Amino acid sequence: MSKRSFASDNNAGVHPEMIEAIRAANDGHVVAYGDDPFTERAVKVFQKHFGKDIAVYFVFGGTGANVLGLKAMTNSYEAVVCAETAHINVDECGAPEKFAGCKLLSLRTPDGKLRVEQIKPLLHGVGFEHHVQPRVISVSQATEMGTVYTKNEFKTLARFAHDNNMLLHVDGARIANAVASLNANLKEITVDAGVDVLSFGGAKNGMMYGEAVVFFNQQLGENFKYIRKQGMHLPSKMRFISAQFEALLSGDLWRRSATHANRMARVLASELEKVPAIKLTQPVEANGVFAVIPEKHVEALQKKYFFYVWNEETSECRFMASFDTTEEDIKDFVALVRKIVK
Ligand SMILES: Cc1ncc(COP(=O)(O)O)c(C=O)c1O
Numbered sequence: 328m329s330k331r332s333f334a335s336d337n338n339a340g341v342h343p344e345m346i347e348a349i350r351a352a353n354d355g356h357v358v359a360y361g362d363d364p365f366t367e368r369a370v371k372v373f374q375k376h377f378g379k380d381i382a383v384y385f386v387f388g389g390t391g392a393n394v395l396g397l398k399a400m401t402n403s404y405e406a407v408v409c410a411e412t413a414h415i416n417v418d419e420c421g422a423p424e425k426f427a428g429c430k431l432l433s434l435r436t437p438d439g440k441l442r443v444e445q446i447k448p449l450l451h452g453v454g455f456e457h458h459v460q461p462r463v464i465s466v467s468q469a470t471e472m473g474t475v476y477t478k479n480e481f482k483t484l485a486r487f488a489h490d491n492n493m494l495l496h497v498d499g500a501r502i503a504n505a506v507a508s509l510n511a512n513l514k515e516i517t518v519d520a521g522v523d524v525l526s527f528g529g530a531k532n533g534m535m536y537g538e539a540v541v542f543f544n545q546q547l548g549e550n551f552k553y554i555r556k557q558g559m560h561l562p563s564k565m566r567f568i569s570a571q572f573e574a575l576l577s578g579d580l581w582r583r584s585a586t587h588a589n590r591m592a593r594v595l596a597s598e599l600e601k602v603p604a605i606k607l608t609q610p611v612e613a614n615g616v617f618a619v620i621p622e623k624h625v626e627a628l629q630k631k632y633f634f635y636v637w638n639e640e641t642s643e644c645r646f647m648a649s650f651d652t653t654e655e656d657i658k659d660f661v662a663l664v665r666k667i668v669k
Contacts, residue, residue, distance in 0.1 A: 331656055332633040333595070336501070336588065336614060339649035342533030344580055345571050349535065352570035361385070361565040369569035372576045373527075376513045377541065382548035383527075384540045385568045386560035389500045390419045392526035392538040395558045397427040397463060399542075399551050400494050400524060405462035406430040407496070408446055412439045412471045414498055426558060430459045438609060439470030440480070443487045450491060464488050465496040468516070469505040473592070473615030473645075477509065478516045485521025494544070495521060500528035503585035504613040518543040529568075533584045533650045534575060537568030584650035588614035591648035591657065598661040599646075604668050608643055616646040624668045632660045 332338055357363035366385070373383045386392050393415050397407055407423065409416050411433045415423045423431060434445045441464065452458030464484055469475045476484075485495045497517065499505070502525065506513055517525055524547060527539040540555075542548030555561050562568055575581045596611040599618050609617040620628065622642040628634070637645040 330632075331652065333616075333646035333648065333652075333660070334633045334635055336531040336647045336649040338647075339533070339651050341535040342580070342584060342650055344574055345534050348570045348574035349567050352566050357566055359563045359565070360561060361569075363566045363569070365566040365569040365573065369572040369576075372573050373539065373541065376576060377518055377543070378514060380543070380545060381518070382542040382545050382551065384548070384551055384555055385562065385565060385572070386538055386540060386555060387536060387562055387568075388560075389414070389498070389526060389528060389530065389538050390422055391558065391560040392540050393465075393496075393498050394419065394422045394426045395551070395554050395560060396496060396524045396526055396540045397423055397429070397465065398554050398558065399540075399547050400463050400496060401427055401429045402462070403428045404459060406432045406449075406459040407463040407465050408432045408434065408441070408449060408461050409465045410434060410436045410439050410441050410467070410470070412436065413465065413467055414471060414500065415465060417471075429462075432459075432461060438474045439467065439472030440474055440476060441466055441484065443483055446487065453491070461491075461493060463494050463496050465498060467498040467500070469501040469508065469613035469615070472609050473611060473613050473617060474609060475505045475508045475612040476516075478511065478520050481516060481520035481522065485523075488523075489521065494523040494547070497522050497525045499525050500538070501531055501585075501613055502528055503532045503581045504589055507582050507585035508589055508612050517541075523547060529571060529575065531649070532575065532581055534571045535567075537562075537571055539572065585614070588648045588650055588652065591652040591654075592616050592646070594654065595646060595648065595657050595660070598657060599664065602664060602668055605664070614648045616648075618644055618646070620644045621668060627667050628660075628663060631663055632656070
């Protein structure tokens with residue numbers, strides 16, 4: 328068996344219950360492209376969580392979910408406001424600019440979270456034809472820095488967006504981790520808080536692949552079936568994404584896996600914190616731990632348990648826990664840290 332690491336929740340394998348869902352769906356023929364009973368049931372499960380008034384579309388991956396969701400929300404002369412650390416800003420190779428076809432306005436944050444006060448100055452050019460028009464606030468939940476917006480923070484952002492003819496988009500690649508962290512349900516921190524469009528993450532929560540674009544503002548989703556196909560994200564064998572979502576969301580698997588990953592991150596953080604030469608840089612609110620590790624020790628540690636250096640300048644490193652991280656992984660890694668980092 329190959330070893331586990333703290334590199335990414337995407338480096339984990341597929342949850343056995345997802346493999347079982349795929350296996351069980353692999354029987355006979357059904358109509359391709361989503362007109363099948365698996366997809367019908369999966370959509371109903373989304374409706375059970377979020378209410379009936381949603382439009383939900385399955386896509387292959389998270390970048391596609393973000394880019395196509397944003398495409399449905401913007402014109403080319405409009406802009407998406409996001410944190411500098413947002414996946415759409417740093418990890419999508421310019422896909423939002425190319426395929427959504429609009430400008431990103433990124434703002435520096437200490438913790439990956441946008442605040443209304445920072446966004447206000449961007450609105451001075453509203454109505455002025457020489458400036459792009461801010462149309463969407465896009466936030467990540469949980470953030471790329473392992474922090475989590477509270478329900479009230481979302482409500483404040485949504486109210487501000489809507490008062491200013493803007494929309495609130497959520498990159499929910501780790502929405503399950505955020506909801507588990509807040510001890511909330513999916514509906515209260517999304518549609519009830521005023522979110523318009525959500526990229527709902529599957530892969531980091533144990534699926535093999537597959538994400539969903541969920542429109543709470545259904546009008547925005549009116550043409551999404553065309554946008555998805557033109558955007559090359561209409562899966563022909565949709566049933567295998569749908570079957571996974573049904574299995575993930577019809578019981579508590581999504582919450583179980585996320586709660587576990589979050590707990591593993593907290594355990595890791597509390598152990599790292601005890602090492603005087605290591606400094607945590609962010610509160611651990613989801614499944615990520617950020618810590619400055621003395622540069623001279625990084626390579627030796629990475630050899631046994633790989634993790635990424637997040638900031639080369641400061642030697643801040645990122646450790647991600649997943650559904651399959653074990654207490655033994657942490658004990659073993661921490662023992663190594665204690666031996667090496669003095
Ligand atoms: C915050 C965030 N959004 C979206 C994604 C989706 O990326 P992908 O296109 O690799 O599925 C990721 C993956 O790392 C992510 O961390």
